[in-house]
Amino acid sequence: MANGPVLVVDFGAQYAQLIARRVREANVYSELVPHSMPVDEMLAKDPQAIILSGGPASVFEPGAPRVDPKLFDAGVPVLGICYGFQAMAYALGADVDKAALGEYGKTDTTIDKTDGLLAGSPAEQDTWMSHGVAVKTAPAGFEVLAHTEGAPVAAMQDESRKLYGVQWHPEVKHTPFGQKLIETFLHQCAGLPDNWDASSIIEDQVAKIREKVGDAEVICGLSGGVDSAVAAALVHKAIGDQLTCVFVDHGLLRKGEVEQVKHDFVAATGIRLITVDAADDFLEALKGVSEPERKRKIIGEKFIRTFEKAQRQVLEEAGARGKEVKFLVQGTLYPDVVESGGGDGAANIKSHHNVGGLPKDIKFQLIEPLRTLFKDEVRAIGTELGLPDEIVWRQPFPGPGLGIRIIGEITRERLDLLREADAIAREELSRAGLDRDIWQCPVVLLADVHSVGVQGDERTYGSPIVLRPVSSEDAMTADWSRVPYDVLATISTRITNECRQINRVVLDCTSKPPATIEWE
Ligand SMILES: Nc1ncnc2c1ncn2[C@@H]1O[C@H](COP(=O)(O)OP(=O)(O)OP(=O)(O)O)[C@@H](O)[C@H]1O
Ligand SMILES: O=c1[nH]c(=O)c2[nH+]cn([C@@H]3O[C@H](COP(=O)(O)O)[C@@H](O)[C@H]3O)c2[nH]1
Numbered sequence: 300m301a302n303g304p305v306l307v308v309d310f311g312a313q314y315a316q317l318i319a320r321r322v323r324e325a326n327v328y329s330e331l332v333p334h335s336m337p338v339d340e341m342l343a344k345d346p347q348a349i350i351l352s353g354g355p356a357s358v359f360e361p362g363a364p365r366v367d368p369k370l371f372d373a374g375v376p377v378l379g380i381c382y383g384f385q386a387m388a389y390a391l392g393a394d395v396d397k398a399a400l401g402e403y404g405k406t407d408t409t410i411d412k413t414d415g416l417l418a419g420s421p422a423e424q425d426t427w428m429s430h431g432v433a434v435k436t437a438p439a440g441f442e443v444l445a446h447t448e449g450a451p452v453a454a455m456q457d458e459s460r461k462l463y464g465v466q467w468h469p470e471v472k473h474t475p476f477g478q479k480l481i482e483t484f485l486h487q488c489a490g491l492p493d494n495w496d497a498s499s500i501i502e503d504q505v506a507k508i509r510e511k512v513g514d515a516e517v518i519c520g521l522s523g524g525v526d527s528a529v530a531a532a533l534v535h536k537a538i539g540d541q542l543t544c545v546f547v548d549h550g551l552l553r554k555g556e557v558e559q560v561k562h563d564f565v566a567a568t569g570i571r572l573i574t575v576d577a578a579d580d581f582l583e584a585l586k587g588v589s590e591p592e593r594k595r596k597i598i599g600e601k602f603i604r605t606f607e608k609a610q611r612q613v614l615e616e617a618g619a620r621g622k623e624v625k626f627l628v629q630g631t632l633y634p635d636v637v638e639s640g641g642g643d644g645a646a647n648i649k650s651h652h653n654v655g656g657l658p659k660d661i662k663f664q665l666i667e668p669l670r671t672l673f674k675d676e677v678r679a680i681g682t683e684l685g686l687p688d689e690i691v692w693r694q695p696f697p698g699p700g701l702g703i704r705i706i707g708e709i710t711r712e713r714l715d716l717l718r719e720a721d722a723i724a725r726e727e728l729s730r731a732g733l734d735r736d737i738w739q740c741p742v743v744l745l746a747d748v749h750s751v752g753v754q755g756d757e758r759t760y761g762s763p764i765v766l767r768p769v770s771s772e773d774a775m776t777a778d779w780s781r782v783p784y785d786v787l788a789t790i791s792t793r794i795t796n797e798c799r800q801i802n803r804v805v806l807d808c809t810s811k812p813p814a815t816i817e818w819e
């Protein structure tokens with residue numbers, strides 16, 4: 300039997316990685332490949348099964364990506380989802396055309412046959428749909444398993460060839476039986492064992508890192524956050540003392556952060572760490588800049604220059620004078636990549652400093668063992684590696700730090716002010732026991748906005764502070780947290796009393812989408 304990965308073929312879907320992630324959740328190894336990869340190359344990977352993703356195109360239009368029918372004769376189980384399902388049906392000669400009724404969102408679905416792919420499924424169920432094209436008749440050899448008002452064939456299978464397709468999206472949380480369908484496809488239809496979990500990811504990455512690095516020296520950009528701590532622990536497991544972590548104090552950190560990271564990280568991991576004070580350098584380069592993308596690009600470049608400059612000190616501390624540092628480890632996750640426009644056909648929402656903000660002439664080779672994963676998976680790996688809860692459950696803090704939380708130009712005075720307000724908010728949220736309920740709470744200074752206040756019978760004309768507490772699972776979507784009013788009241792009173800220039804505290808009650816978590 301094949302023992303390669305389950306291949307997820309990306310047709311430009313919003314959530315192709317989400318399919319790969321659901322497969323991992325079913326304890327099966329998966330890899331994402333672009334639809335432009337020739338079928339022979341896909342089959343050369345010895346896939347145990349193939350999932351065809353959704354996508355924006357209409358399969359009958361010129362230029363739409365097609366599937367080579369050869370794929371269906373290879374004896375590999377295939378599941379088509381939405382566009383992937385339509386493309387499969389079209390390639391096998393079915394009638395695929397504009398739907399009589401487009402279906403977007405929750406859709407009543409009738410299951411005609413609870414068998415094979417839909418074994419054990421309730422006869423009526425809600426599914427999440429997003430389609431304007433429909434499969435009108437099933438290809439020869441297939442049986443129809445389900446229909447909806449707009450999709451005469453909403454699910455189909457040919458058990459003898461192990462080919463399956465669904466019009467709906469089983470990968471989204473809003474399809475209640477979605478994960479069950481994916482598990483049935485993998486374990487029952489394709490007969491795959493569940494043998495892939497956090498410890499397999501660790502083993503796999505450790506082997507890959509060892510092979511790539513050899514006896515070279517490696518640095519890791521360490522922020523004290525979850526992602527870089529887990530990446531560092533993983534690389535340390537692979538190459539031990541060849542790794543040195545570099546923590547950059549860019550002047551955009553929160554109150555007390557430098558001391559806390561230095562102490563906690565080394566105490567928890569014993570990994571060698573050097574701290575570089577680069578605040579003057581970063582703040583000089585950011586002088587006069589208010590446009591968020593420019594800030595991000597400057598910060599991304601300065602990080603790399605700082606790592607380059609730190610090289611000599613790193614080699615000295617590592618007892619490796621005369622060698623060079625060839626690799627840079629970063630704790631990049633998939634959301635950083637997709638938001639920076641790095642997904643196949645995905646839009647650039649913001650250039651995360653560690654992906655879209657990197658300079659072109661970077662001379663390090665990157666090691667990013669978490670690049671295809673989501674935060675909750677990374678947390679599971681951190682726990683498996685033995686990192687303490689304080690690190691694994693730390694709230695995210697963006698690499699560009701307070702630099703993207705001052706709306707307007709960054710100055711030392713504004714940073715000091717924001718640092719105080721942020722420290723108060725964090726202290727009160729922790730005191731109220733809300734640390735685990737809240738994913739993170741950006742505190743944002745609207746530096747160029749002024750409003751009138753009255754303090755001590757005097758007129759003031761100060762700037763507002765925004766509180767942005769959110770709940771989330773993976774930062775791809777988020778909701779605003781319903782923090783109790785009395786906690787908000789305490790934070791507001793303390794900030795306006797203790798930070799003289801602030802005369803107003805406001806709450807951001809917007810979900811993501813339409814907003815993002817950070818303001819810039
Ligand atoms: N102050 C810093 N010094 C060195 N490297 C940094 C710093 N801030 C960020 N980085 C690098 O950039 C990467 C991306 O930052 P990001 O904030 O997404 O991750 P993180 O800080 O490790 O985790 P979290 O999302 O939990 O804050 C980090 O994993 C790390 O490699
Ligand atoms: O390391 C980072 N570099 C960045 O440039 C960056 N921008 C946003 N973030 C963090 O990513 C998550 C999603 O943020 P947004 O909803 O604001 O896009 C949230 O957790 C943000 O704090 C960043 N992290």
Ligand SMILES: NC(=O)CC[C@H](N)C(=O)O
Binds near residue numbers: 352380432
């Ligand atoms: N989400 C999808 O994969 C959509 C498929 C196709 N573009 C349709 O509208 O039916």
Ligand SMILES: [Mg+2]
Binds near residue numbers: 697698
């Ligand atoms: Mg961070």
